[in-house]
Amino acid sequence: MAATGLHLVGTGAGSPLNMTVGGKEIASSCDYRFLEGYTSLLGENGENRLEKLVGAYEIIRRPEVENPERILELAKSNSVALLVVGDPMQATTHVDLLLRCKDEGIHTSVHHAVSAVDLVCAGLGLQSYRFGRQVSLTFPHGNHLPTSPLEFIAENRFLGLHTLVLLDLDPTGMGIEQPQPMTPPQAFEVMCRMVERLKDDPPPHLELENVSSARDLSRLKAVKWLLNEKIGDVHAVICSNLGSSNAQIKSGLLSKITENCVSGIHSIVITGELIGMEKDALEKLH
Amino acid sequence: MAATGLHLVGTGAGSPLNMTVGGKEIASSCDYRFLEGYTSLLGENGENRLEKLVGAYEIIRRPEVENPERILELAKSNSVALLVVGDPMQATTHVDLLLRCKDEGIHTSVHHAVSAVDLVCAGLGLQSYRFGRQVSLTFPHGNHLPTSPLEFIAENRFLGLHTLVLLDLDPTGMGIEQPQPMTPPQAFEVMCRMVERLKDDPPPHLELENVSSARDLSRLKAVKWLLNEKIGDVHAVICSNLGSSNAQIKSGLLSKITENCVSGIHSIVITGELIGMEKDALEKLH
Numbered sequence A, B: 001m002a003a004t005g006l007h008l009v010g011t012g013a014g015s016p017l018n019m020t021v022g023g024k025e026i027a028s029s030c031d032y033r034f035l036e037g038y039t040s041l042l043g044e045n046g047e048n049r050l051e052k053l054v055g056a057y058e059i060i061r062r063p064e065v066e067n068p069e070r071i072l073e074l075a076k077s078n079s080v081a082l083l084v085v086g087d088p089m090q091a092t093t094h095v096d097l098l099l100r101c102k103d104e105g106i107h108t109s110v111h112h113a114v115s116a117v118d119l120v121c122a123g124l125g126l127q128s129y130r131f132g133r134q135v136s137l138t139f140p141h142g143n144h145l146p147t148s149p150l151e152f153i154a155e156n157r158f159l160g161l162h163t164l165v166l167l168d169l170d171p172t173g174m175g176i177e178q179p180q181p182m183t184p185p186q187a188f189e190v191m192c193r194m195v196e197r198l199k200d201d202p203p204p205h206l207e208l209e210n211v212s213s214a215r216d217l218s219r220l221k222a223v224k225w226l227l228n229e230k231i232g233d234v235h236a237v238i239c240s241n242l243g244s245s246n247a248q249i250k251s252g253l254l255s256k257i258t259e260n261c262v263s264g265i266h267s268i269v270i271t272g273e274l275i276g277m278e279k280d281a282l283e284k285l286h
Helices: A021-028 A046-054 A062-066 A069-075 A092-103 A116-123 A148-158 A184-200 A214-227 A278-284 B021-028 B046-054 B062-066 B069-075 B092-103 B116-123 B148-158 B184-200 B214-227 B278-284
Strands: A005-012 A032-036 A058-060 A079-085 A108-111 A135-137 A163-167 A235-240 A248-253 A266-270 B005-010 B032-036 B058-060 B079-084 B108-111 B135-137 B163-167 B235-240 B248-253 B266-270
Touching (some): A005 A021, A005 A092, A021 A046, A021 A079, A062 A069, A069 A079, A069 A092, A079 A092, A092 A108, A116 A235, A135 A148, A148 A163, A148 A214, A148 A266, A148 B214, A163 A184, A184 A214, A184 A266, A278 B092, B005 B021, B005 B069, B021 B079, B021 B108, B046 B079, B062 B069, B062 B092, B116 B235, B116 B266, B135 B148, B135 B184, B148 B163, B148 B214
Parallel strands (some): A032 A058, A135 A163, B005 B079, B032 B079
Antiparallel strands (some): A163 A266, A235 A248, A235 A266, B163 B266
16 A cells, blocks of 8 residues: 555556556555646546546646645645656656655655657657757747757757657646647747747857857857758658557658648657668658 | 557566556457566566566567567467567667568557666656766677767766666677676776777777867867766766665765665766756755
């Protein structure tokens, strides 16, 4: 049986079937169960499936996780499971929650699950050690458009590495609405706008007179190199609804594959060099 | 029930409890079950636990997976589960196996699990988007000592990123013996030897007269920068037996933390810049 304290349990990406056997055991034996957030991200019929696996749960929103007084109070004398869609440690909020528990002497345990990152990196047949750092594209708010995601993509490609690009789920940035995940055409448009911004109005750290370290220079070179390509002609893979029954994988030129995607949740891999079996895997396995 | 064909099912790293609910369902309903390789990597009492979860299985070694005629023949008219410790798609062998099935018209499915990479990247409280490419350290064979792992670590650190360093499990390189995982002192020694090699006898692509592209130059700079540090003074984290009951996490200077580790399976994170909550998480959560 689950010990008194707070247990973070990942439900897995795409479907609660991607929860681990150990996570299911803990969650189903807790006195209280909360599910954080977006139930529509649990995949088709996910709410029922999850309830069948672990028992009934209460749905709470991000603000209640960020101000977790009620949950922590309960966890002082009960076993409490916080169910998180995907893997529970991909978000800083949950690291923060564990640190608070530590401060307050509350026992914790973490039960990982198969995340969107796993499904993409391990699932495409691309080699996991050929991925550089991952990036996230957020919905632009007015004129605010940081170009760092595209700069990191440039750095990875410059090194021949793939980049996993996670797309924002929440246009409000508040975590309280039902999600409206960014679509591939929206993501392509955001990247095109970043290209324009980098060309017309580059951030100070990419102006030659401000480049003070070898590291800055290296990034500048990578970005200049990417800007020589047409962003729409970059080879990429769109991964839609991975882990669920309506999964779709499309690879090809970014400007082409962003058209006519299924609806749902997407991420994009901007490929670096495809080596060994990677090309075959992309062409034949999906 | 599992369909006729080959089902790749990850058992998870550290413990079969890290297998997914979906993977367990498929594996337990297959006509035939094979476990690839190293049962000692299943964690404490792992063989019994796995059998309880999915039913009896036959253990096969890597050569039988690389020359899979028997398995493929069976999979043409039965449902066959190939159980793989960790995640099944981290190894090229399994991508190759899926491609062969495709050629021979055999149905396949893949069931991911929580891998060592997940446990480290998500489990330490370090942010997953702050990891650069991962590297593997293999046992040196005589004088053969490629320095590329240390070059990649240098490139990542140069960009402020963490590096997950996976350690070799098999000194024979043949996949047929019981594993003798590389220990942290052995890993430290291999890295020290790479430093010496890079200083005394650098590979051709790191000699200035051969540097022809901005990318080569960038790597050269990163390596020179790393060689200015003492490798033993680099900050790192040793992750031992993650996902199992005798897990241990130690962080500090590489030369210090490699001493007095528990026995078992290890990986090392060479940290880049620690930002936000990362430092707190490393200090307090483990």
